[in-house]
Each structure stands twice: as C-alpha cells, then as structure tokens.
Amino acid sequence: MSNVEEFPATASRKLSEFEALLSLAPSVLDAMPGAVYVCDHEGWLVRYNSEAAELWGRAPALDGKHDRFCGSYRLFLPDGAPLPHGDCPMAAAVSLGTSAHNAEVIIERPDGFRFPALVNIRALRDHQGNIQGAINCFQDISAHKAAEEEVRRKIVELEDFFENSAVGLHIVSGDGIIRRANKAELALLGYSADEYVGRHIAEFHADAPVIGDILQRLSCGEKLDRYPARLRAKDGSVKHVLITSNSRLQDGKFVSTRCFTTDVTDLYEAESARRESEERLAATYNAATIGIAEADAAGRLLRVNDALCKMLKRSREELLSMSFFDYTHESGRDEDGALYERQVRGELDSYSFRKRSTTPDGQTIYLDVHSSSVRDQTGHFRYGVRVIQDVTAAKQMEDQIRASEQRMRDLLEALPAAVYTTDAEGRITFYNKAAVEMSGRLPQPGDMWCVTWRLYNTDGTPLPHDQCPMAIALKEDRPVRGAEAIAERPDGSRVPFTPYPTPLHDADGKLVGAINMLVDISERKQAESRQKLLIDELNHRVKNTLVTVQSLAGQTARHADNLDDFLHRFETRVLALSRAHDLLTKRHWKDTPLDGLAGEVLMPLVEGAASRVTIAGPSADLDPRTALSLTVVLNELATNAIKHGALSSNTGTLSLNWHLADETRSGRELLLDWQEQGGPRVEAPTRRGVGSRLMERCIERDLGGAIDLAYEPAGVSCRISIPLRGSTDG
Structure with a gap:
C-alpha cells in the first residue's frame, strides 16, 4: 500500500494524481507530515515541500x-557505494513505473553531511495508464539506525x-543442568563445551553436601557471595573455587542461576608456600649481608641478624638490650624517632632515612635505613622491620663528587667567558655570571638551547634557537666548531660571539647533556674592521705616494743637467716626502700638526743655520693629503734657500709664519708666509724651474689653493x- 493516497476529482473534470499535485498550493505540501517531492x-523535479528541502540541505x-530524479546533492547505497541519480528508485519509477516501498538510500547534503533515508515511491499515471511522473515520500532514519x-x-x-x-x-537451570559455560569456566576445568554443557552440576563437585547446600540456597532465592567449594577437573585434579551466584525467579519459581567461579587454588598453594618460605626466611635471616632488625x-630491638652486629661492632646481646636510638647519632635521632612514631600510628607504611652512627671504637659510619611495619589482621602495629645498609663508602664518594661539582661550578663562575649547560633535551641547567652579562638577561626556567634572548647569523638573518650550534651539537651528538653568531640583548645591543658546544656523556656513553662556551669576539671584530680600514687607507696612500714620486721623478729628470744632478735633486725630494710619511705614520695617518710638520721638514735641511730659522703660527691640523703636498713645497723652498737664497750666507735669515683666515663657505683657510732676508742679492730667474712648477702643482692643482x-x-x-x-684649532 502506497503512503500517498489518491486525490479527489474536481467538480469539472477528474484530474490525474500528477495534475492534482501540481495544482496544489505549496503550503499544502508543507503541511504533509514528511518530506515529499514530485x-x-x-x-x-516539479514540486517539493520545505521538509524535503531541509533534509536535502538545499532548495532546488x-x-x-535543473534537478532530475532527486533534489539531493549526492546519493549512495546503504553500503556506501555511489548511486547515480539516473539509477535511483525515482528514475525506475518514472521510466518503468516501478514502485519502491521502504527502500533505504544514503543522502548527502552539499556540506558533506550524510544520513540514511527510507523512501517510498509510486508512479503517477493519467486516466489512460500513462506515466505522468512519480511521487517520493522519504524520511530521515538516522535515529532508528543509531538505535539498531x-x-x-x-x-x-x-x-x-x-x-x-x-x-x-x-x-x-532450576533442575541443576548446566545450560551454558564461558571459555574461562571451561579452561578452568579443562572440559570442552560438549563435555560440560548439558550435564548436572553435581557431577563436577568434589563434595556432594556442598553442591546440595548451594542448590538449596539458590532455590530459596538466597544470594551466594564467595562460597567455598571444590571442583573436579578433567585431568583429575581438584580446584579450590569461590562461587558467587544469585537466582532468577519467575512467578516465584526457581528458573535458573548465574554462577561466577573464581579459582583460588593458587591461594591454597601460596599458603603452603608461605609456610615453607617462613622456614627459609629464618634460615636466610642471619645469612643476609645487610643488617636486619x-x-x-x-x-x-627485638631481633637482629649477624650482619647488623658486625656492622655496628656490637654483640647480639648488647644490641638486644638497646633501642635503635641508642646507636643513632644525635644529629638524626629526633628525625628518625618522629618518622618511626608516624609509622607506628599508621600514618606511614614505610620510610627511608640516612643517618650517622658511632661504633664503640669511635668510628662514624653512615647507614641507609628502610623501615616497614608488620601489623595484625586488625591493623594493629606488631613490630617494625628495619633493613640497614652501610653506605659509608658511598657517602664519602658522594661528598667527593659534590665537592668536585662545587669546584667545577666555582671554576665556571670564575671564567671570563659565558658558559652554560643543558640536559639531553636542550633545557638549560646551569649558567655562569658571564653568561648573564653577555646575554643581558637571566635565563628563565624551561629556556631551551641558548641563554641568549635572540640570535642572528653573521649576515644578520634571524637564527632560531632550535637551529643554533648548541641545538645541532645535541641533535647530532657532536661538537660544533668554527661557527659564529650574533646575540641580541633585550636592550637591543648585539654581541658577536664564537660558540664551542660540546656534548656530555655518562660512563656508558649515553648523551646526558652539553656544555657551551660563548666567546665574545666584539674586540676582534672591531680590530678586523680597523685593520681593513687601515689596509684600504694604506692602499690609497701608497697609490697617491707612487703618483707623487712618479711626478717628482719625471719633472726632476726633464730639468736635470746630468745624471748626478738628477740623483741629487730626486733624492732630496724623496727624502722630504719620506720624512712626511714618517710623521704621518706616527700619527696613524690622521691629522698632523703644522708646526711639527714644518720642523720635521726644515730642520734636517738647515742643521748649521737652525738658529737663523723662525717657525711660528697658531695650532693647525692638516689632513694627510695636505701634509704631503705642503712637505714637497717646503722642501723646494728650503733647498733653494740653502743653495741660492738667504741660508747660502752666514747672515741670512728665514721665517715661516702662518695664520688662519675666517671661515668661508668651503671651510677655514690657512695662509702661510715664507720670507728670506739678509742673503745675497736676489735676481729673478730667466726661466721657470722644475721647483716652481712642482710647487704650483702641489698647491693649486692638488690642494685647490694659491701660491705667489x-x-x-x-x-x-x-x-x-x-x-x-679638516678640523683646526686657533
């Protein structure tokens, strides 16, 4: 029978079911209890109600x-196989007239959600029996499926x-027949299901009165809780069991019982073994190599073994007349007593304690004590068992190790380089003061790999801490050498450094951590930078000097009378240049004072006439280029004065004075005045010599100045x- 009833005919003409459905207002379909589409x-698809759209997750x-056979996004068979819309039950209904009753499909919405649906489909025919369409009533059966x-x-x-x-x-059953048994029951007794099920339970009990009592109690509705019994196993052995059971009654009649069988055979065997072990314990008590009391x-003390007597260097009789407080050093007596009192009261099941003891000969020994309690069935304290081990040698070793560790910490703290250690996972475990100073921060608990705040590669790119040299050393278990990095402090300052991470291993070779030393290379980097600047500057100065020497050589050669004249003049000029270089070198090729330069150039040339030479002027610093050019000019003027001018006679004088003019747009101006007096009468030369040309080149072309x-x-x-x-001081 279809879920869709036939629709009544209209007054004018009896409509077909399909036509009637199409003539209905949308609200009529929405009123139908369930999802419907036509x-x-x-x-x-020509009609559907709102519930259908809600289940489809879309409104076609x-x-x-647009949509054919179904408004769903996708369809699947119940086993999850895809079901094309052209092969769905609706397609069969409109093409073949086949109906579908309570068929199951899986509908998928556009959002991917799937749910099982129950569909009922019937073809709709006109009055001649031709298929006009089909109607599908479907519903979400997710809850039904979930319940199933x-x-x-x-x-x-x-x-x-x-x-x-x-x-x-x-x-x-109520008549004692075994109806069912699980694997554990069969395994306990060694029977197969055919050998056990269907037989009377009494056949397997070793004690007939016991099974009779069990069945009687159960028939009366009494519950059994851990009822002791004995069962015969297939191999002839007897199993000791505890039975827990209750009855199922129907109309007051005993119908059946459910029995849990707990095998306690091992407990009986354990009890026997316990008695044997007590005998063995008594034999081994005194043979033990550790102290027992x-x-x-x-x-x-109620009982002591030989090892404890030997350890404490006291006889058994002496110890049994004492308490363990009597041989305990006073430094640990109160703590040991407090712990033992708590153990007696039941606040502690056991405790361990290290204490000192003094033997009769005055020797101090260290004892590790493990104290536990023996109580009766009511929990009342009976006595304490104290297992005692002499750990004097171990204690001395621990003290030595601790002292060694402290010395190592002191050493690491005293190192001027930043040092820190980590565990095998990279967590920082120690750092010295230098590490704090270098990183500009206190490492926080849980910090990993490095004490620094941030790290960078030498090219300035960020270096994640888990990729730093320390992390590599731990991850690859190898020392890392030759690396450089830059640490940034929280205040933004940066420190270049060289790390030396080295893995640490225990005695078995297992990686336990690593130690790293960070060496601040700021001064080295600054020195390298200064060295590069100096090399670049030296290269520049040498090139300029070579150009100057080349010019001196060329001009001297063009105006020399002969080779000896050339050598003399060229040597004089090069020596003057050399003296200027010496002065600049002393000043690290920085600004040179004019008075020092003038004295350095003139005084070696006028040794015999130094008293007739005056050099005066305010303080003024010359840059290296100006100093070299002015050296050449002063040398030419002095050489001419010695050979032909005022210093060629015994009465002539020479004065070099200078002053600084006011500042101009291009800076301050240095004015020098060279004056010779008292020498031979001067006659102007008939032609310009090499010296004049050289001086003009140095002042006017090289320095942009003027010479008269x-x-x-x-x-x-x-x-x-x-x-x-450059800067000058007046």
Missing part, C-alpha cells in the same frame, strides 16, 4: 530543468562479556693659501 515523466530551482546499532552493540558486548570474561561463568613500638712666489732683491718671499677641510 517528478514529471522525464524525471525533472523549479523554473527550469546500539542494540546490536550491547548484544555483542554482553556476548563478549560472557564468553571472554576473565572469571569462570556458567548458567544452571625488628623493633617494638618504642624502638627497642716673488724673487725680490732683499730676499725670496712666498705666500700660500690653502683651504682646510
């Missing part, structure tokens, strides 16, 4: 041929509980102006 004879358009699955799961769990329980379980609630050389009868005078680019 397809035409080609399968195109009906104003054209839950029932199935519980049945499986109950079956699994019965069959695979670790405790034997069997069901006995029993003490009452007050600490008085005058050959006056009273003496040569030369006025020079040079722009100063």
Whole structure:
C-alpha cells in the first residue's frame, strides 16, 4: 500500500494524481507530515515541500530543468557505494513505473553531511495508464539506525562479556543442568563445551553436601557471595573455587542461576608456600649481608641478624638490650624517632632515612635505613622491620663528587667567558655570571638551547634557537666548531660571539647533556674592521705616494743637467716626502700638526743655520693629503734657500709664519708666509724651474689653493693659501 493516497476529482473534470499535485498550493505540501517531492515523466523535479528541502540541505530551482530524479546533492547505497541519480528508485519509477516501498538510500547534503533515508515511491499515471511522473515520500532514519546499532552493540558486548570474561561463568537451570559455560569456566576445568554443557552440576563437585547446600540456597532465592567449594577437573585434579551466584525467579519459581567461579587454588598453594618460605626466611635471616632488625613500638630491638652486629661492632646481646636510638647519632635521632612514631600510628607504611652512627671504637659510619611495619589482621602495629645498609663508602664518594661539582661550578663562575649547560633535551641547567652579562638577561626556567634572548647569523638573518650550534651539537651528538653568531640583548645591543658546544656523556656513553662556551669576539671584530680600514687607507696612500714620486721623478729628470744632478735633486725630494710619511705614520695617518710638520721638514735641511730659522703660527691640523703636498713645497723652498737664497750666507735669515683666515663657505683657510732676508742679492730667474712648477702643482692643482712666489732683491718671499677641510684649532 502506497503512503500517498489518491486525490479527489474536481467538480469539472477528474484530474490525474500528477495534475492534482501540481495544482496544489505549496503550503499544502508543507503541511504533509514528511518530506515529499514530485517528478514529471522525464524525471525533472516539479514540486517539493520545505521538509524535503531541509533534509536535502538545499532548495532546488523549479523554473527550469535543473534537478532530475532527486533534489539531493549526492546519493549512495546503504553500503556506501555511489548511486547515480539516473539509477535511483525515482528514475525506475518514472521510466518503468516501478514502485519502491521502504527502500533505504544514503543522502548527502552539499556540506558533506550524510544520513540514511527510507523512501517510498509510486508512479503517477493519467486516466489512460500513462506515466505522468512519480511521487517520493522519504524520511530521515538516522535515529532508528543509531538505535539498531546500539542494540546490536550491547548484544555483542554482553556476548563478549560472557564468553571472554576473565572469571569462570556458567548458567544452571532450576533442575541443576548446566545450560551454558564461558571459555574461562571451561579452561578452568579443562572440559570442552560438549563435555560440560548439558550435564548436572553435581557431577563436577568434589563434595556432594556442598553442591546440595548451594542448590538449596539458590532455590530459596538466597544470594551466594564467595562460597567455598571444590571442583573436579578433567585431568583429575581438584580446584579450590569461590562461587558467587544469585537466582532468577519467575512467578516465584526457581528458573535458573548465574554462577561466577573464581579459582583460588593458587591461594591454597601460596599458603603452603608461605609456610615453607617462613622456614627459609629464618634460615636466610642471619645469612643476609645487610643488617636486619625488628623493633617494638618504642624502638627497642627485638631481633637482629649477624650482619647488623658486625656492622655496628656490637654483640647480639648488647644490641638486644638497646633501642635503635641508642646507636643513632644525635644529629638524626629526633628525625628518625618522629618518622618511626608516624609509622607506628599508621600514618606511614614505610620510610627511608640516612643517618650517622658511632661504633664503640669511635668510628662514624653512615647507614641507609628502610623501615616497614608488620601489623595484625586488625591493623594493629606488631613490630617494625628495619633493613640497614652501610653506605659509608658511598657517602664519602658522594661528598667527593659534590665537592668536585662545587669546584667545577666555582671554576665556571670564575671564567671570563659565558658558559652554560643543558640536559639531553636542550633545557638549560646551569649558567655562569658571564653568561648573564653577555646575554643581558637571566635565563628563565624551561629556556631551551641558548641563554641568549635572540640570535642572528653573521649576515644578520634571524637564527632560531632550535637551529643554533648548541641545538645541532645535541641533535647530532657532536661538537660544533668554527661557527659564529650574533646575540641580541633585550636592550637591543648585539654581541658577536664564537660558540664551542660540546656534548656530555655518562660512563656508558649515553648523551646526558652539553656544555657551551660563548666567546665574545666584539674586540676582534672591531680590530678586523680597523685593520681593513687601515689596509684600504694604506692602499690609497701608497697609490697617491707612487703618483707623487712618479711626478717628482719625471719633472726632476726633464730639468736635470746630468745624471748626478738628477740623483741629487730626486733624492732630496724623496727624502722630504719620506720624512712626511714618517710623521704621518706616527700619527696613524690622521691629522698632523703644522708646526711639527714644518720642523720635521726644515730642520734636517738647515742643521748649521737652525738658529737663523723662525717657525711660528697658531695650532693647525692638516689632513694627510695636505701634509704631503705642503712637505714637497717646503722642501723646494728650503733647498733653494740653502743653495741660492738667504741660508747660502752666514747672515741670512728665514721665517715661516702662518695664520688662519675666517671661515668661508668651503671651510677655514690657512695662509702661510715664507720670507728670506739678509742673503745675497736676489735676481729673478730667466726661466721657470722644475721647483716652481712642482710647487704650483702641489698647491693649486692638488690642494685647490694659491701660491705667489716673488724673487725680490732683499730676499725670496712666498705666500700660500690653502683651504682646510679638516678640523683646526686657533
């Protein structure tokens, strides 16, 4: 029978079912209890209600041929196999007229959610029997499926509980016949199911009165809790068991019982073994190599073995007249007593304690004590068992190790380099003061790999801590050498350093951590930078000097009378240049004071006439380029004064004065005045010599200054102006 009833005919003409459905208002379909949709004879979706749209998760358009056979996003068979819309039950209904009753499919929504649906489909025909379309009423049966699955799961769990329980379980009918037994029950007695099930339970009990009593109690509805009994196993052995059971009554009549069978055979065997072990314990008590003592609630010794007598260097009789407090050093007596009192009261089951003891000959020994309690069935304290081991040698070794560790810590703290250690996982375990100073922070608990705040590679790119040299050393278990990195402090300052991470291993070679030393290489980097700058500067100066020497050589050669004249003049000029270089080198090629330069150039040339030479002027510093050019000029002027000018006679004088002019747009200007007097009458040369050209080149072309050389009868005078680019002091 279809879930869709036939629709009544209209007054004018009896409509077909399909036509009637199409004529209905949308609200009529929405009022129907369930999801409903209608397809035409080609399968195109023409009507659906709101519940169908909600289950589909979409609202298909009906104003054209968009969705065929179904409005769902996808369809699947119950086993999960894809079900094309063209092969679904609706497709069969519109093409073949086949109906579907309570068929199951899986509907998938556009959001991927799937649910099982129960569909009922019927073809819709006109009055001549032609298929006009079909109607599908479907519903979400997720809850039904979930309930079925839950029932199935519980049945499986109950079956699994019965069959695979670790405790034997069997069901006995009211007349004593075994109806069912699980694996544990069969395994306990060694029977197969055919040998056990269907037989009377009394056949397997070793004691007939016992099984009779059990059945009688159960028939009366009494519950059994751990009822002791004995069962015969297939191999002839007897199993000691405890039976827990209750009855199932129906209309007051005993129908069956469920019995749990717990095998306690091992407990009986253990009891026998316990008695044997007590005998063995008594034999080994005194043979033990560690001290054993029993003490009452007050600490008085009740029993001691030979090892303890030997350890404490006291006789058995002497110890049995003492309490363990009597041989305990006063430094540990109160703590040991407090712990023992708590143990006696039941606050502690046991405790361990290290204490000192003094032997009769005055020797101090260290004892590790493990104290436990022996109590009766009511929990009342009977006596304490104290196991005592002499750990004097171990204690001395620990003290030595601790002292060694302290010395190592002191050593690491005293090192000027940053040092820290980690465990095998990279967690920081120790750091010295230098590490704190270098990193600019106190490492926090849980910090990993490095004490620094941030790390960078030498090219400035970030270096994650888990990729730093220390992390590599731990992960690859090898020392890392030759690496460099940059540490950034929280204040933003950076420190270049070289790390020396080295893995640490225990005696078995197992990696236990690592130690790292961070060497601050800031000064080295600064020195390298300064060295590079100096090399670059030296390279530049050497090139400039070579150009100057080349020019001196060329001009001297062009105006020399002969080779000896060339050698003399060229040597004089090169020596002047050399003296300027010496002065600049002493100043590390920084600004050179003018008075020092003038004295360095002139005084070696005028040794015999030094008293007739005056050098005066305010303090002024010259940059290396200006100093070299001015050296050449002063050398030329002095050489000419010695050979032809004022210093060629015994009465002539020479003065070099300078002053600083006011600042101009390009900086301050140095004005020098060279004046010769008292020498031979000066006559102007008929042609310009190499010296004049050299001086003009140095002042005007090289320095951008001006030079005015005058050959006056009273003496040569030369006025020079040079722009100063460096700093000067007046």
